[in-house]
Amino acid sequence: MSHTETEKDGGTSRDSLVIGAAxxxxxxxxxxxxxxxxxQYIEGGGEEGCDLIAFGEALVPGYPFWLERTGGxxxxxxxxxxWFSRYLDQAVSLEAGHLDxxxxxxxxxxxxxxxxxVERPVDRGGHSLYCSMVYIDKQGEIGSVHRKLMPTYEERLVWSxxxxxxxxxxxxxxxxxxGLNCWENWMPLPRAALYGLGEDLHVALxxxxLRNTNDITRFIARExxxxxxxxSGMLEVSQIPQTVPHRDALVAEDSHEYFANGGSxxxxxxxxxxxxxxxxxEGLFCAEIHHDMVRGERQNFDAAGHYSRPDVTRLVVNRQRQSTLVFEDVDREAQRATE
Structure with a gap:
């Protein structure tokens, strides 16, 4: 076998994963x-033996770079x-099967x-956008869709x-x-919620x-x-398609070569x-990680375990999907059957 293995319960089990940042x-x-x-990158990652591949925030169809550069x-x-009409048109609808x-x-x-x-969900009317992080398991099933709790600064002009x-x-x-999206990773309570669920591999999109990832990545690892x-994603000024509306105004306001320079x-x-x-x-950057290192580091600190004090501080998390509608329709046929 190609990955590190440990003896467990009389058999052999993997103690490592190969993960990749696309x-x-x-x-x-x-x-x-x-x-x-x-x-294409998923296919390539499979050929390289990856167990997990992650892609940057709002990669599909892209981050709203125009906001701060065109008076958003x-x-x-x-x-x-x-701009918003185009963004809405190109956003991802899970209900429409865009991620199939x-x-x-x-x-x-x-x-x-x-x-x-960038998600365009039917359950919020289909005309507002959310910065979402989708997890798809190895069987190709969507396991969770996390909508960014608080868009940052000018992002609030287009993301809910x-x-x-x-x-x-x-x-x-x-x-x-x-995992969490972007500056959510600075929010102590969402991090604590994931720690409490047993997280030991955190994905930050x-x-x-580089200014975003250089410090916080190691900080969260230590915490x-x-x-x-x-x-992270990448985007050079020259890569803005000619077909994008008001492209000249977007490019003219930017004096840098990159809108996004990576930092994965x-x-x-x-x-x-x-x-x-x-x-x-660009590239798929892969590494093999070993769980025994997690176990060793938890010996002296475990934020949700032996170093916690739930008798003093605890976190309450509301995991209801929010909606403006709660239907209380009565099934008349079912009602008559019980009368």
Missing amino acids: QITPVWMDREATLHKVV ARFDAPDQKT PVCRAARKAGVAVYLGI PGDGHGLKVHALGPFTVG WPGS GRSFVLSV CLAAPDGSWVIPPQCHQ
Whole structure:
């Protein structure tokens, strides 16, 4: 067998995983083309023996870079309406089956996937957007959809606040994996919720910037005594498609070569780098991680275990999916049958 194994219950079980950070450039504002690229990376990761591949925040169809560069806060501005209309059109609808090709690819490759999407959910009317983190298991089934709790700064102009429904973890080999979007990773209580669920492999999704991933990745690893995989996107100014509306205004306002320069990395439970931050290049960055390192680091600190004091401080988490509607229809046929 290609991975480290340990003796357990008289048999052999894996004590490691191969995980990969897919740091890629979306075909910005093009859902189908970007999903095609995602599928290709999943297929490639399967060939490399990956158990888990993660992609950056809002990768499909892309991060809303136009907001800070084109006066996104101007009220009732025609160009901002055009941007949003395009964004809404290219967003991901799970109900419409947009992620079906990704699920099929995950099942065929035998790879679990974390994918950052801009979600257009039917259960909120279908015309508002959420920054969502989707987990797809090795069988190609969607295990959770976490909508970002609080969009950051100008993101609130296009993304709506999410809820706690997706604060879940998933068993993956010897590990328990969970994750958060971008600056959610700075929020102590959502991190604590995942720790309490047994997380020991944390996935942090980012739009792409070394300044975001360089410090917090190792901090969370030390706090959680977990492996932490930070995954970023990439986007150069020259890669904004010519077909995007108001492209000239977007590009003219930016003096930098990159909108997003990457920064994907992987930290061990002791805070050391397994994969240091990778910038200015696309690629699938893989490493094998071993659960015995988690177990060793939990000896002196376990945030939700022996170093916690639930008699003093506890966290209450609301995991209801929020909606403006609660239907109380009465099934007349069922009612008559009981009369």
